[in-house]
Amino acid sequence: MANFLPEPSFAHGSKSRVGILLLNLGTPDEPTAPALRRYLKQFLSDPRVVEIPKAVWWVILNAFILPFRPQKSAEKYAQIWTSDGSPLMVHAQRQAKLLQGYLGNALGQALPVELGMSYGNPSVASAIAKLREQGCDRILVFPLFPQYAASSTASAFDAVFKSLLKTRNLPELRTIKQYHDHPAYIAALADSVRKYWMVHGKPEKLIMSFHGIPRRSLDLGDPYHCFCHKTGRLLAEALGLNAQQYMVCFQSRFGRAEWLKPYFAPTLEDLGKQRVKRVDVICPGFSSDCLETLEEIAMEGKATFLAAGGSEYHYIPALNEREEWIQAMVEIVKPHLQGWVEPERVPDAAELEQSRLRALAMGAKN
Ligand SMILES: C=CC1=C(C)c2cc3[nH]c(cc4nc(cc5[nH]c(cc1n2)c(C)c5CCC(=O)O)C(CCC(=O)O)=C4C)c(C)c3C=C
Ligand SMILES: [Fe+2]
Numbered sequence: 001m002a003n004f005l006p007e008p009s010f011a012h013g014s015k016s017r018v019g020i021l022l023l024n025l026g027t028p029d030e031p032t033a034p035a036l037r038r039y040l041k042q043f044l045s046d047p048r049v050v051e052i053p054k055a056v057w058w059v060i061l062n063a064f065i066l067p068f069r070p071q072k073s074a075e076k077y078a079q080i081w082t083s084d085g086s087p088l089m090v091h092a093q094r095q096a097k098l099l100q101g102y103l104g105n106a107l108g109q110a111l112p113v114e115l116g117m118s119y120g121n122p123s124v125a126s127a128i129a130k131l132r133e134q135g136c137d138r139i140l141v142f143p144l145f146p147q148y149a150a151s152s153t154a155s156a157f158d159a160v161f162k163s164l165l166k167t168r169n170l171p172e173l174r175t176i177k178q179y180h181d182h183p184a185y186i187a188a189l190a191d192s193v194r195k196y197w198m199v200h201g202k203p204e205k206l207i208m209s210f211h212g213i214p215r216r217s218l219d220l221g222d223p224y225h226c227f228c229h230k231t232g233r234l235l236a237e238a239l240g241l242n243a244q245q246y247m248v249c250f251q252s253r254f255g256r257a258e259w260l261k262p263y264f265a266p267t268l269e270d271l272g273k274q275r276v277k278r279v280d281v282i283c284p285g286f287s288s289d290c291l292e293t294l295e296e297i298a299m300e301g302k303a304t305f306l307a308a309g310g311s312e313y314h315y316i317p318a319l320n321e322r323e324e325w326i327q328a329m330v331e332i333v334k335p336h337l338q339g340w341v342e343p344e345r346v347p348d349a350a351e352l353e354q355s356r357l358r359a360l361a362m363g364a365k366n
């Protein structure tokens, strides 16, 4: 048996076609313990996510985490689940559809966009298969993680490369590594905050909360920490905030090791105790709302702040399907298409002849 998969016969002269592979982390299929167990097992078995010796981690994962965490996490997911499914999935699917439409408009030609998840469904392999079925032999990989981290972005790229290990006729690949300081992304964030404040008024402090990673990853050279701080600074500048009016912190600590600081919950407790009246929280690293924003930030965060003595707490929703964000996605994608897609395609001789005949038929002078 051949090691690599058979392909359709090569057709001479076939035109190249570009497709966009939009990637996100993934989410369980349903808010139940068995679905969470499947999802967490795949997620937490990724050596990019938990970077300790494999045998030690296998014991911890199977003896101490998978017997207990799925039930607890399922209960949390149940609180944020919608009639259409997991918020992360619902938003990612809509973002993929909208990106396809807006990009098609901007380029004057339709490019397929398919969604894949690093863990769970739809798998990265199935999304690549769909692109290849549509004739795409050039794939631009676009992770929905503005700040590169090995545990999110590199894992998503791993999933792409792994899914092609058996492919005979490889597509050309390009990857978007990060866009933490892209002007259109920062402008979309700033616009969402300004519009929120127009309706709800302004807080004493804006907290920008990013997903944490282990402190050791920073020490080993992961640039994520710097990227988060740069996004924070640029967003503050765009909003005209001084250093006292905002702060960056890190959420979702997992396990007992030290993670990036300051931690989100203790920060809120401190602010509550200091009698800071109102805080608003935004999560610029999450391109859509999900468990980590809707449960941990919007629900738990509020309870923590109010219990500590604060009086008003607002969560500013993620960019989700905001038009400014979809336009920003188009701007992020465009430079990566150079040489693959020409913005204004020169019509070929047959197309020119057709439009001449159409014009003649309409009685136009030629
Ligand atoms: C923004 C990028 C993310 C990074 C970086 C990241 C690192 C990271 N995460 C865990 C452990 C868990 N994360 C979980 C959920 C989760 N994580 C991200 C994003 C990043 N994670 C998102 C968008 C979500 C929500 C998914 C959803 O379905 O809504 C979970 C699962 C939930 C739970 O049981 O608490 C775990 C576990 C680690 C260990 C890590 C880096 C080392
Ligand atoms: Fe996470």
Ligand SMILES: [Fe+2]
Pocket (backbone or CB within 6 Å): 225, 226, 229
């Ligand atoms: Fe840094």
